[in-house]
Amino acid sequence: SQQGEEDxxxxxxxEGENATMNCSYKTSINNLQWYRQNSGRGLVHLIxxxxxxxxxxxxxxxxxxDTSKKSSSLLITASRAADTASYFCATGVVQxxxxxxxxxxGTKLTVNP
Amino acid sequence: KAGVTQTPRYLIKTRGQQxxxxxxxxxxxRSVSWYQQTPGQGLQFLFEYFSETQRNKGNFPxxxxxxxxxxxxxxxxxxxxxxxxxxxxxxxxxxxxWETQYFGPGTRLLVL
Numbered sequence: 001s002q003q004g005e006e007d008x009x010x011x012x013x014x015e016g017e018n019a020t021m022n023c024s025y026k027t028s029i030n031n032l033q034w035y036r037q038n039s040g041r042g043l044v045h046l047i048x049x050x051x052x053x054x055x056x057x058x059x060x061x062x063x064x065x066d067t068s069k070k071s072s073s074l075l076i077t078a079s080r081a082a083d084t085a086s087y088f089c090a091t092g093v094v095q096x097x098x099x100x101x102x103x104x105x106g107t108k109l110t111v112n113p
Numbered sequence: 114k115a116g117v118t119q120t121p122r123y124l125i126k127t128r129g130q131q132x133x134x135x136x137x138x139x140x141x142x143r144s145v146s147w148y149q150q151t152p153g154q155g156l157q158f159l160f161e162y163f164s165e166t167q168r169n170k171g172n173f174p175x176x177x178x179x180x181x182x183x184x185x186x187x188x189x190x191x192x193x194x195x196x197x198x199x200x201x202x203x204x205x206x207x208x209x210x211w212e213t214q215y216f217g218p219g220t221r222l223l224v225l
Contacts, residue, residue, distance in 0.1 A: 031211065031212070033213065035216075040201065041219065042203055042216035042217050042218045042219050043156075043203065043216040044216070045213050045214065045215065045216075048213055088156065092211035098168055098169050099169075099209070099211035100158060100161065100169045100211060101146070101158075101211050102158065103155065103158075104155070105155040105156075106156075
């Protein structure tokens with residue numbers, strides 16, 4: 001079953017606007033990560049936030065984590081056309097006695113120039 | 114450091130054939146994970162190898178197998194290909210399987 005679920009599935013905004021994507025998960029996590037994928041290519045790691053952290057910044061990215069609500073959000077400020085991509089959250093979980101990274105289905109972001 | 118490399122980048126096979134995909138991780142990374150990505154199912158975890166041992170396995174049939182060599186390079190094999198195996202196969206390396214993963218560009222497999 002899917003551990004992480006992103007919301008919305010698709011988002012279309014104008015250049016310069018902020019984009020917010022949300023991720024909900026079901027079980028306890030060690031960490032939560034966000035990745036970006038440009039069409040048909042490999043994923044690129046954006047940011048990792050650990051379960052004992054609440055907020056993290058990296059350039060124009062801000063990630064929050066609320067473990068009580070089992071949710072995270074990714075905010076991209078002052079978006080650019082180059083931010084057009086799919087964004088995935090991934091949760092580091094312990095399953096069957098070993099750790100693994102489980103990905104959600106992603107949010108497709110389109111930034112219009 | 115060189116990134117994760119995958120070969121081949123594109124592959125066309127017919128039903129019933131088998132295929133082997135290769136992945137070279139970032140130097141020093143001992144964990145290699147494989148994922149299948151399709152429009153309908155999204156990113157699905159296949160398996161993870163760490164120091165030549167399969168440490169974790171997803172929910173795929175036995176036709177999907179893999180291995181890791183002493184230099185951390187990994188291969189995955191799919192036997193008796195089915196149309197539904199058409200997908201982008203992604204390999205990722207990391208220091209530990211649940212930490213930051215560095216992805217290769219993927220191998221796009223088309224099964225006819």
